[in-house]
Amino acid sequence: MKAKVLRMLVLAMALVMALGVGLAFSACSKADWDLKIAVVHKEYGQRWINALARKFEDETGLVVEVEANPNLQSEIPNRLQNGSDDDLFFSHGITWELFAARGLLEPLDDLYAMQVSDGVTVADKVLPQFASASQFNGHYYKVAWTNGTGGLVYNKKMFEDRGWAVPTVYSNPDNPDCDPEAGEVGLMELCEKILADTDGEVKPFVWSSETYYWDYVVFDWWAQLAGVDAIETYTQLASPDVFDPAAHPEQKEALKAWKNLIADHPEYSMEDCAGKQYTAAQMEFVTGKAAMIPCAQWLESGMTGNYDESTCVMDIMRTPYLDGAKKDESGEYIPVNYSVGSTNSGDSIIIPADADHKDAAKQFVAFMLRDDNLKLFSEETYGVQLAADYSNVTLGDDATDFMKSVYEINATSQKFDLLSSALPVLQGYLSLDWPVEGVQHYASLVADPSTDIDALYQSNYEEIVSEWSEWFA
Amino acid sequence: MNDTASPRANGQGTCAADKTACAEGLKKPRFKVTKDWALWVVFAVFFVYAVTLVFPFVWMLFNSVKGNQEYFTNIWAFPQSFHVENYTNVLFDYDVHGVTLFGMFGISILVTLFGTALSLLMSSIAAYVIAKYKFFGRNALYALAVFVMAVPVAGTLPAQYSIMQTLHLTNSIVGVLILYAGGFGFNFLILYGFFKNLSWEYAEAALIDGCSDFGIFFKIMLPMARPALIAVGVIHAIGLWNDYLTPSIYLPNTPTLAVGVNLLLSELRGRSAYPEMFATMIIALIPILVVFICFQKTIMENTVAGGLKG
Amino acid sequence: MSEAKAAATAAEKLQKGGQSAENAPKRKGLDRKKRKAIFICVMLAFPLVQLFVFWFLVNVNTVVMSFQEFDWLSGKYIFNGFKNFIRVFEEIGGGSAVTRRTVINSVLYFPVTCFISLPLSILFSYFLYKKVPGAAAFRVIFFLPSIIPVAVLTMTFSFSFDATLGFVNPILRALGVENIPSWFGRYPNNQIMIFAYCIWAGLGTNIVLISGAISRIPVEIMEYSKLEGVGKARELFQIAIPLVWPTITTTFILGCTSVFTVMMQPLMLTPSTTDTYTIALMIYNGVLNGRNLPYLSAFGLAMSVIGVPIILLIKWALGKVYADVEY
Incomplete structure (x- = not known):
C-alpha cells in the first residue's frame, strides 16, 4: 500500500518534471532583441x-x-x-x-x-x-x-476628521518658536494635542527597527540649519574640519532635535518601536494606531489596496522647520529636501x-x-x-494627494544629497551620512537617552582627524 | 525497500518493536512507574516545543487565504473569508520567462535529484576514503574540509563565473550539477563521522574472499551507510531545492522553483500582497513536506532494521 | 569517564569491534598495498579536482586580493603587503566598534550552538529514540523549521514579540511580569533574541542527524544495558553518547564553523543594525555594497586562519574523549 503510494508519487513527479522540462525548453528562446x-x-x-x-x-x-x-x-x-x-x-x-x-x-x-x-x-x-x-x-x-522624497507620512483622513493641522515648524514647547498668527503649527504641540484628543489611544508616531527612515527627517533638519551649499561643501571633503562639531554643529543639532522628539518623549511613539519590524510599523500606521510614520515616496504604492481607506488616507508633509532654520531675504524659510537613496x-x-x-x-x-x-x-x-x-x-487628474505632495515637495525644495567620490568614501573608510562608520544613533539613543551627543561628535571628529592623512595617502 | 525492511524489523522480535515493554517485563515494577513518569514529562516539553514550531506553519496557512485588508487589520485572527484565488492566481496567472510554477517544479526536481545523488556519492567517497584508509595527507585533507566550511568567502562569484564560462558550463544544468557535486563540506563532515565508527569487519571478510576495495565500498559500505545517506541526503536535497544563488546565475532561462518563487515573492512583497506571498510559500513547501513525511518512515524503518547484527 | 569507557568496551565486545584498515592482516603483501593506492587515487580524483577548480582556483582570487588594494588612478588592484591584515587587527583591537562587536557576536555563536543547542538536540534525540508517546509525529514537527522559509519563521518570531501586535507581552503581563524589556530594540537584547531564535529553529537538523545515529546503535547493546539495570541518565551518558561520539564530534565541529557562517538570522531579524553583525553578514553586506573588497577578503581570511586551527584542536581533543567504537 505504502509502496504503491510512493510509486504513484514518483510517477506524478516524473510527469510534472517532463512537463516542466518541456515547457522550459520551449520557453528558452535565443537572444533576439535590440x-x-x-x-x-x-x-x-x-x-x-x-x-x-x-x-x-x-x-x-x-x-x-x-x-x-x-x-x-x-x-x-x-x-x-x-x-x-x-x-x-x-x-x-x-x-x-x-x-x-x-x-x-x-x-x-x-x-x-x-x-x-x-x-x-x-x-x-x-x-x-x-x-x-x-x-x-x-x-x-x-x-x-x-530623485527620492522622504519625510513624515501622515494619516490625512485622521488629521481631517480630528481637525489637526499639518505641522509646519518643530517648535519646542520649552522654547516656543511657533507663530500661530502666521499660520504656523508646531510639531511638538501637535504631538501633545494628538495624545490629549485621543486619550493616548492614538500615538503621534510609529516607526520601526529600520530606523534609517528617520534620516529623511533628520537630514532635512540638518540642511535647514546648514543650508544645501554647506552640505555640498561637506561632501567634497576638502579638509577634516568639515566634521568639526564646533564649526559645523548642524547635524549634531538635528540629531538632538530628534532625540528630544523621540528618545526623550517615549509617549509620542508606540511602545518599543526600535524593536518593531518595518511591516509591523506599516500595519499600525494604516490601521490608525499612529498618526505619522517616517518613510518615503514608495509607502503608498507599496500598500495600495491593502488597507481600509475609511481608516487611513496617506499624505506626506514637508519636514517641519527647526528653530534656527535658514530663511531667505523675505524672511521665508528656505525649503530643502534630501534625495532619498543618495548616500554612497x-x-x-x-x-x-x-x-x-x-x-x-x-x-x-x-x-x-x-x-x-x-x-x-x-x-x-x-x-x-x-x-x-x-x-x-503636470500630474494627471487621477493622481493621489500623496503623489501630488511628493511632486510638490520635489519641485519646490532645494534638493541635496550626500554623494561623494572622495577616496575615503570610495574605499569604505568613511560614511558621510553618519560618520565615521555609518552607524545610526537612533536605537541607541532610545535605549539610553542619557547619551552625550556632544561627546559623541567630538570623539568622531578626533578619530577622523587622526585617520585623515592615512585615508588620503 | 520497505517491504524487505519491515519483516526484518519484526523479525527482531517484540523487543525490537517495543523495547521498553520488553525490558520492563524483566525489571522490577517500581522502575516502570518512574520511567513512564519521566517520559510523560519529556512528552510535555516536546509538546510545547512542537506547538511553537507548528504555529508559524499554521499562521502562514491561515493568512494565505485572507484578503489583503483582512491580513493588515489583524494578523493573528482566524480567517473571516477564504480567498482561494490567492492560490489559483499564484499557480496559473504568474510565470517567469514563460515558465509557470508547474514547470519550475519540474526543473527543481531534476536539479535536486541529480544534484543530491552526485553530491552524496562524491562526499561519501571522500569521507569513506579519508576515514578508513591511512595515507599521506589524509589529516591535511580533513583540515582542508574544515577550512572549506569555515572560510567566509568575499566576492568570489565573478571568479567562479569566469571559470564556469571558460569551461562552457554556464546556462547548463550539467554545469550546475558539477558545482553541486562537491565532495567536501557539510556532507563530508557528517559522513566522515559516520564511516569513522562503521565496522571494518565485513570489509575484512570480503577482502579475504578476494573482493576489491571498490567492491567493498560499493557493495558493502555504501549500502550499510544507507541510513546516514538518507539523513544527509534529505537535508542536502532540501538545501538544493531551496538554493537560490547558483541556479539564478547559471540557469537564468530555466528558473528552478526557488528562483521563480523568489522573483514572485519579491514582486508580491513589493505590492504588500502578503496573503498571496504566503500562498506561494505554501505551494513551494508542500512537496518538501510530503517527501519528508515519506522519507521519515523510510528513515525509521531503515534504522530499526539497519543494525549490523539484525 | 572510566565507566563510559567500560560501557564502550562492552559494546566493543558485543560487536567484536573494529580494526582499521591498517591493522588488518596484510594477506596479499605489496600487491594489496598497490591496489589500495590505486583505489585511493581513483576514488579521490574527482572530489579533489572539483575542489581544486571550484574552491581553490576560485579562492586564489580572494587570497591574492587580500594582499592588494585598488588603485583609483590606474584602475587596477596593486600589491600592498599586509596592510589589509594590519587594518583588520587594528579594527578588532578597538579601531572600529562595529568590527569589534562583529567578531564578539560571531564568537558567541560557538557556545550557543555547541553548549546549548547541541546538548538539547542530544537529549531530544535520545528521548525520541526512547519512544516518547508520539515520537514519529514529533520527529516530523521538529524538522519543520528546516523546511519553512526563514523569512516566514523570522516574521512570525518577531511579530510574536512585537510590543503592540504580538501576543508574548500580553501573556507576560497577565502573568504579572512588569518592565517587559524591548526584545529587539536594543543591544544586547536583540543579540540574545537571535540566539534564542537560532536554538529554537536550529534543533531540527541536529535532531535528524543525531537521532539517525542513535537509532543505529544495535538494539542488543541497549538491551544488554537494560538487563544490567542501567538507568536512563547512565544509559544516555555512558552508552548512547559514547557510541555516537563521532557524530556528536562532527555536529560540534559544525557548530564551531557557525562562528563563520551565520548570516541569515541577524539579517532577517534585525535588518538594519550593525549591533548584531556577524563575520559572514559583515562580508555579505560589504560585498553587496562593493566597498573595499580587498579588505573584506583579508578580514574573512584572517578570521579563518585563526579559527580553523582552533577548530582542528577541538576536534583532536574531542577525539580523545572516547575511543572510537565501530559497530
Whole structure:
C-alpha cells in the first residue's frame, strides 16, 4: 500500500518534471532583441519599466527585453566583469566609480549631449546636482535614476476628521518658536494635542527597527540649519574640519532635535518601536494606531489596496522647520529636501562597456527623460520621480494627494544629497551620512537617552582627524 | 525497500518493536512507574516545543487565504473569508520567462535529484576514503574540509563565473550539477563521522574472499551507510531545492522553483500582497513536506532494521 | 569517564569491534598495498579536482586580493603587503566598534550552538529514540523549521514579540511580569533574541542527524544495558553518547564553523543594525555594497586562519574523549 503510494508519487513527479522540462525548453528562446534592460526589482515594482519599454518599442520598432530581478544589485559586478547580454542596468548601490575606474562602463558624455526633445539635451534635463555627481575623472559614467522624497507620512483622513493641522515648524514647547498668527503649527504641540484628543489611544508616531527612515527627517533638519551649499561643501571633503562639531554643529543639532522628539518623549511613539519590524510599523500606521510614520515616496504604492481607506488616507508633509532654520531675504524659510537613496553611490543607470546595443541603450535613456515619459514613470510608480527636471510636467487628474505632495515637495525644495567620490568614501573608510562608520544613533539613543551627543561628535571628529592623512595617502 | 525492511524489523522480535515493554517485563515494577513518569514529562516539553514550531506553519496557512485588508487589520485572527484565488492566481496567472510554477517544479526536481545523488556519492567517497584508509595527507585533507566550511568567502562569484564560462558550463544544468557535486563540506563532515565508527569487519571478510576495495565500498559500505545517506541526503536535497544563488546565475532561462518563487515573492512583497506571498510559500513547501513525511518512515524503518547484527 | 569507557568496551565486545584498515592482516603483501593506492587515487580524483577548480582556483582570487588594494588612478588592484591584515587587527583591537562587536557576536555563536543547542538536540534525540508517546509525529514537527522559509519563521518570531501586535507581552503581563524589556530594540537584547531564535529553529537538523545515529546503535547493546539495570541518565551518558561520539564530534565541529557562517538570522531579524553583525553578514553586506573588497577578503581570511586551527584542536581533543567504537 505504502509502496504503491510512493510509486504513484514518483510517477506524478516524473510527469510534472517532463512537463516542466518541456515547457522550459520551449520557453528558452535565443537572444533576439535590440535592447536588453535589467532592472532591480524592489520598491518601485516593474510596471514602470514594462510600460516604458512597450512605449519605446511602439515608437522605434526596436524589440526590448526586460529583466526585473530582485537580486540584480549583487549580480552586477559579475555581469560587468564577465560580460553579459545586458545593455542597460537600473539599480541601487552600484559602485559605479569602481567599475568606471576599471574600464567596465561605457562613458556617457555623448549621451549627455543627446537631444531629449527639440533643443533640450540630456544634460539640460538631468538635475544639475545629480549630473555633477555622475562624473568620474572628468567623464560621465552614469545617469542618476530616481530623485527620492522622504519625510513624515501622515494619516490625512485622521488629521481631517480630528481637525489637526499639518505641522509646519518643530517648535519646542520649552522654547516656543511657533507663530500661530502666521499660520504656523508646531510639531511638538501637535504631538501633545494628538495624545490629549485621543486619550493616548492614538500615538503621534510609529516607526520601526529600520530606523534609517528617520534620516529623511533628520537630514532635512540638518540642511535647514546648514543650508544645501554647506552640505555640498561637506561632501567634497576638502579638509577634516568639515566634521568639526564646533564649526559645523548642524547635524549634531538635528540629531538632538530628534532625540528630544523621540528618545526623550517615549509617549509620542508606540511602545518599543526600535524593536518593531518595518511591516509591523506599516500595519499600525494604516490601521490608525499612529498618526505619522517616517518613510518615503514608495509607502503608498507599496500598500495600495491593502488597507481600509475609511481608516487611513496617506499624505506626506514637508519636514517641519527647526528653530534656527535658514530663511531667505523675505524672511521665508528656505525649503530643502534630501534625495532619498543618495548616500554612497545612490541609484544609478549604467551601460556596460561591452554592451551589444549601446546606441539603443542611450536612445532609451534619452527617451525616458522626455516630459511625457517622466510623467509615465511617476504614474506607474505612484509618485516616484526620476532625477530630472519636472518643471514642465503636470500630474494627471487621477493622481493621489500623496503623489501630488511628493511632486510638490520635489519641485519646490532645494534638493541635496550626500554623494561623494572622495577616496575615503570610495574605499569604505568613511560614511558621510553618519560618520565615521555609518552607524545610526537612533536605537541607541532610545535605549539610553542619557547619551552625550556632544561627546559623541567630538570623539568622531578626533578619530577622523587622526585617520585623515592615512585615508588620503 | 520497505517491504524487505519491515519483516526484518519484526523479525527482531517484540523487543525490537517495543523495547521498553520488553525490558520492563524483566525489571522490577517500581522502575516502570518512574520511567513512564519521566517520559510523560519529556512528552510535555516536546509538546510545547512542537506547538511553537507548528504555529508559524499554521499562521502562514491561515493568512494565505485572507484578503489583503483582512491580513493588515489583524494578523493573528482566524480567517473571516477564504480567498482561494490567492492560490489559483499564484499557480496559473504568474510565470517567469514563460515558465509557470508547474514547470519550475519540474526543473527543481531534476536539479535536486541529480544534484543530491552526485553530491552524496562524491562526499561519501571522500569521507569513506579519508576515514578508513591511512595515507599521506589524509589529516591535511580533513583540515582542508574544515577550512572549506569555515572560510567566509568575499566576492568570489565573478571568479567562479569566469571559470564556469571558460569551461562552457554556464546556462547548463550539467554545469550546475558539477558545482553541486562537491565532495567536501557539510556532507563530508557528517559522513566522515559516520564511516569513522562503521565496522571494518565485513570489509575484512570480503577482502579475504578476494573482493576489491571498490567492491567493498560499493557493495558493502555504501549500502550499510544507507541510513546516514538518507539523513544527509534529505537535508542536502532540501538545501538544493531551496538554493537560490547558483541556479539564478547559471540557469537564468530555466528558473528552478526557488528562483521563480523568489522573483514572485519579491514582486508580491513589493505590492504588500502578503496573503498571496504566503500562498506561494505554501505551494513551494508542500512537496518538501510530503517527501519528508515519506522519507521519515523510510528513515525509521531503515534504522530499526539497519543494525549490523539484525 | 572510566565507566563510559567500560560501557564502550562492552559494546566493543558485543560487536567484536573494529580494526582499521591498517591493522588488518596484510594477506596479499605489496600487491594489496598497490591496489589500495590505486583505489585511493581513483576514488579521490574527482572530489579533489572539483575542489581544486571550484574552491581553490576560485579562492586564489580572494587570497591574492587580500594582499592588494585598488588603485583609483590606474584602475587596477596593486600589491600592498599586509596592510589589509594590519587594518583588520587594528579594527578588532578597538579601531572600529562595529568590527569589534562583529567578531564578539560571531564568537558567541560557538557556545550557543555547541553548549546549548547541541546538548538539547542530544537529549531530544535520545528521548525520541526512547519512544516518547508520539515520537514519529514529533520527529516530523521538529524538522519543520528546516523546511519553512526563514523569512516566514523570522516574521512570525518577531511579530510574536512585537510590543503592540504580538501576543508574548500580553501573556507576560497577565502573568504579572512588569518592565517587559524591548526584545529587539536594543543591544544586547536583540543579540540574545537571535540566539534564542537560532536554538529554537536550529534543533531540527541536529535532531535528524543525531537521532539517525542513535537509532543505529544495535538494539542488543541497549538491551544488554537494560538487563544490567542501567538507568536512563547512565544509559544516555555512558552508552548512547559514547557510541555516537563521532557524530556528536562532527555536529560540534559544525557548530564551531557557525562562528563563520551565520548570516541569515541577524539579517532577517534585525535588518538594519550593525549591533548584531556577524563575520559572514559583515562580508555579505560589504560585498553587496562593493566597498573595499580587498579588505573584506583579508578580514574573512584572517578570521579563518585563526579559527580553523582552533577548530582542528577541538576536534583532536574531542577525539580523545572516547575511543572510537565501530559497530
